[in-house]
Amino acid sequence: MNFYDFSAVKMNGETVSMSDYKGKVVIVVNTASKCGFTPQFEGLEKLYETYKDQGLEILGFPCNQFANQDAGENTEINEFCQLNYGVTFTMFQKIKVNGKEAHPLYQFLKKEAKGALSGTIKWNFTKFLIDRDGQVIERFAPKTEPEEMEEEIKKLL
Known part of the structure; x- marks a missing residue:
């Protein structure tokens, strides 16, 4: 199994296969609207604008599992x-990233790149970097600012 074996539902209700991102460098991030890390949206967008023409995609997955910091509707x-x-x-519809109801994509990501808490997502804005072949290369902690990922991203582009 790899990244391309999964699908998710975009905000507009369209189901998207991760295989649509074959040949791209992808950042997958669980997001929240009312979190101390929410300003990372700005840095993520800057990375996207800078590198999208070179093949970078960023996929945001809202999650309300951490202190109800994304309780709103999609x-x-x-x-x-x-x-x-x-x-x-691209922003996807709200999902769960931990527990029995965790989205299958996140079950896979957590298995491929364990973090400080082993098989769980610690908090909002945990970021996974995936190469052009669908391999999970690295997991970045919530406190890692998007700009701090730039060198790793450039190596894969």
């Missing part, structure tokens, strides 16, 4: 991201 979350941070990268 439409509210999408609007918040666009209005407050000018997000143009």
